[in-house]
Amino acid sequence: MKNKVNIAIIGGGIIGLYTAYELAKRGVENIAVYEKNYIGSGSTFRCGTGIRQQFGDEANIKMMKRSVEKWSTVGEEINFPPLKMAKTGYLFLLYSEKEVEQYKKNVALQNSLGVPSKIITPEEAQEIVPGLDISEVVAASWNPTDGKANPFLAVYGLSKALKKMGVEINEYTEVKEIKVKDGAVEGVKTEKGDVKADIVLNAANAWAKIFNEKLGVKIPIEPYKHQGIVTEPFKVGEIKPMVVSFKHGGAYLTQKPNGGIIGGIALKYGPTWDITPTYEFLREVAKNFSKIIPALKYITIIRQWGGYYAETPDHNATIGKINEIEGYYLSAGFSGHGFMLAPAAAEGMAELITKGSSSLPLDFYDPYRFERGELREHAIQMG
């Protein structure tokens, strides 16, 4: 392990790794990533895999449009073809006129920014997912260019590319604290020794606040327990898109390439560091999933796990420079959207570090907005 680097990144999840990649791509040398467990283990490997542009505000739509472009090409770019976004769409089921009105507005905004979403009839939704119970569905919001990707392959592929580019990835290397001297970062103290660094990026998501608090930086990011399940595989292609239903527990579910369903519901606990799976969640998932697609009653659940949503008060990430400490940057608090947002968040952060500003709407994610009382409209927080 090097004892001096240019950029030290805390957190070997998708945000830390993708940001390292965007920095290395811009010619930055001597980058090191520190991960206290194995790469991906924090939140990335626990995520629901969804990637969507159907948000209700301009910044998230623009960021996600950019992310989708990058998710679509990153596999080829890093010479790792198995990593490929599947454009299988996102289908939001709507059960009331009020919901439809809101989604019509969202669709108009999405369309104005070049996202081809549209409101469709329940029958059209059923053509996309034949097993749907549409008896209470009024309409659906559908975007065929949303989709999903495999977080395991994303982390594995990126880590391979990073090693080739000379980025040092240190697994099982916990950062204990960020060292600051005269108002500027000096480096990081890890369990395997101290490392000097000009720039430190906190990409620890759920754990981000631990480092911030030690430095007296108050950015509200709290860990909440969310959970997911997978089922046994069945005929591939039955549930191609991510299906979302706020009415039924805030459920989201889709079929993986191997035929199993992955998904969850909005039920959350916290703030807490405990991510033990709960029986309440298992029952609620079964109840809500089988209301959306009744035939799922006959499918068996094989695994359930917990993971963190690193939540901010408005459910939008905090991405930017920390003013109190020279050389300290933050990209965390993704509130359940870290995997899908990673490519654009990484590109924005790499631009910010190398050029001082970004072409992407990073202002929206300004870590100081809470202090100023400028909460954003809550992001549509789902899958």
Add this chain to the structure above:
Amino acid sequence: MSDDPRENIIICRCNEVTQKEIEDLIDQGITDIEMIKRITHIGMGPCQGRTCIPLVAGIIARKTGKKIEDIKIPATRIPVRPVPMAVLVGDDDEE
């Protein structure tokens, strides 16, 4: 049948992963059982790794010289056995 007998030895029956696939990853430097699990999906099928995890740990130990007791076994997830959703919903008497 393949020329390489390791291609015919199934280590994970749930997800049909062969001995060769595991050993190829280790040869590439992927020696962490957690990463091998994510790439191949060993231990993530209905049996929850009862068959494959000890075998994979053994292969890692043999190929890397790590002690088997130093290989941390991945988490076992609930439910321990697969459960139909209908049972959880309390609607399992139709079948």
